[in-house]
Amino acid sequence: MSTDRLVIFDTTLRDGEQSPGASMTKAEKIRIAKMLEKMRVDVIEAGFAIASQGDFESVRAVAEAVKDSTVCSLARAADADIDRAGEALAPAAAGRIHTFIATSPIHMKYKLQMQPDQVIERAVRSVKRARNLVADVEFSLEDASRSEHEFMCRIIEAVIDAGATTINLPDTVGYGEPLEYGLMFSRLITAVPNADKAIFSTHCHNDLGLAVANSLSAVRHGARQVECTINGLGERAGNASLEEIVMAMRTRKDVLNVDTRIDATHIVPTSRLVASVTGFPVQPNKAIVGANAFAHESGIHQDGVLKHRETYEIMRAEDVGWNSNKLVLGKHSGRAAVKSRFDELGISFESQEVFNEAFVRFKTLADKKHEIFDEDLQALVSDVRESLSSHQFQFETLEVLCKTGQVPNAKVSVIVDGELKRAEAEGSGAVDATFKAIEKIACSDTELQLYSVNAITQGTEAQGEVTVRLSKQGFIVNGTGADTDIVIASAKAYIDALNLLAEDKHKEHPQREGV
Ligand SMILES: CC(=O)SCCNC(=O)CCNC(=O)[C@H](O)C(C)(C)COP(=O)(O)OP(=O)(O)OC[C@H]1O[C@@H](n2cnc3c(N)ncnc32)[C@H](O)[C@@H]1OP(=O)(O)O
């Protein structure tokens, strides 16, 4: 039964939970299952009912909670497993029993210790037993990618005759290579006489990083169900990731030619929920759901995206549940992106020269700091404007020596009315020594009333914004300065305050301020 509708079978709650350390409580499974249902996943594999009482109850609870997706339980090809799965699924609006047995020579000989004919017999018996409990039965040939073609033909034909409606050919150990794995599907679909009575399904593991590639190849060769997990969670290196499969189907429909019924806008919220429940964070460069999946940092890319988004984007961030794409400002950014962010912040420049100066300072800051935030840009612009306006005092350089057991020493140079002046002073700390050195130059006779530091953004590389309040003859001013080095920010703030005191318009009377 070949159709252009692709069934999305999510196994986050079963194979995903097989990731060491990822086990989930019943309540967590219900929350995730409800999200998967909202996303319009076709089949939710909720667990392996016989594995434990907890898993049985989780399958049952998901079967009770979910109405719009089929709920499934795994079961070995064993009577007790099948009966337990049937019992757990009893409340389901639509329930599926997924029974499996290994078909590769190595698994049959060493693990099952069964002859191939016994394996077929057990498979048929299990499918029939499952069909007595539910109408929807999936049969998996575990380790199919290492199984022999003739044997698979025999067992598939037999289980379809016994009532299996889905035939899954898993790449259990992630051994498959895309073309070879795909061809296994087309050859079996052609060779098995009753193949048209079942949907063929793929279930791939990521041991060689090929799980998604192998799944897509299977679809190109006739598979019409893909088994996958949110964030690619799963045994060992994980399973094919649902988000990548769904978005590949949508983005490359031209070659894959299938539709899913998934509402992709729930992908990112579901990915976040799974990451928080399991404690497995999503790597930033993970496709679709990683923090950088729709972020551009390079100037050339940012310029392209600003001119026409599709130059560097094959999907829309909004379509998978992000608020928007992101232009991250950093040392690789160019003028176009920086200008665009200034525009968004409502900052305009009086001349190209002022913008050029801001851009030069942006690059200097970006060499010191990984990411430049809006607050950094705002501080940078006021710094630029300060330096371009003609003030009495202009900060030039600062050299500070702080060593355990020695008195801190600062050497400062400041341009005063166009003339470069230098001074050196000692103090109780780096900032104190700096202020004393500036005072030697300015001779301002002011009183320091307040000194405060705030990090403009987060992290140790953040810019610090310093406020210095000076008073003189009953007038008070607040000077500010920002820099990734807080001693330099302090020097800038002190000099800003000196300039404000020198300009009448900025002075405040302390009584009026209530200070
Ligand atoms: C490829 C996959 O991901 S398959 C799913 C893997 N997931 C899990 O195993 C998680 C849940 N598993 C469990 O909780 C336990 O393993 C249980 C409850 C299923 C079984 O526990 P136990 O009875 O203690 O058996 P144990 O795990 O030690 O060994 C597995 C047994 O199942 C047999 N077996 C394995 N697969 C199948 C199968 N598909 N059909 C029938 N029997 C099977 C093995 O041959 C072995 O039998 P043996 O004890 O006669 O040698």
Ligand SMILES: CC(C)C(=O)C(=O)O
């Ligand atoms: C039970 C099957 C589908 C499985 O998980 C695998 O083969 O990896």
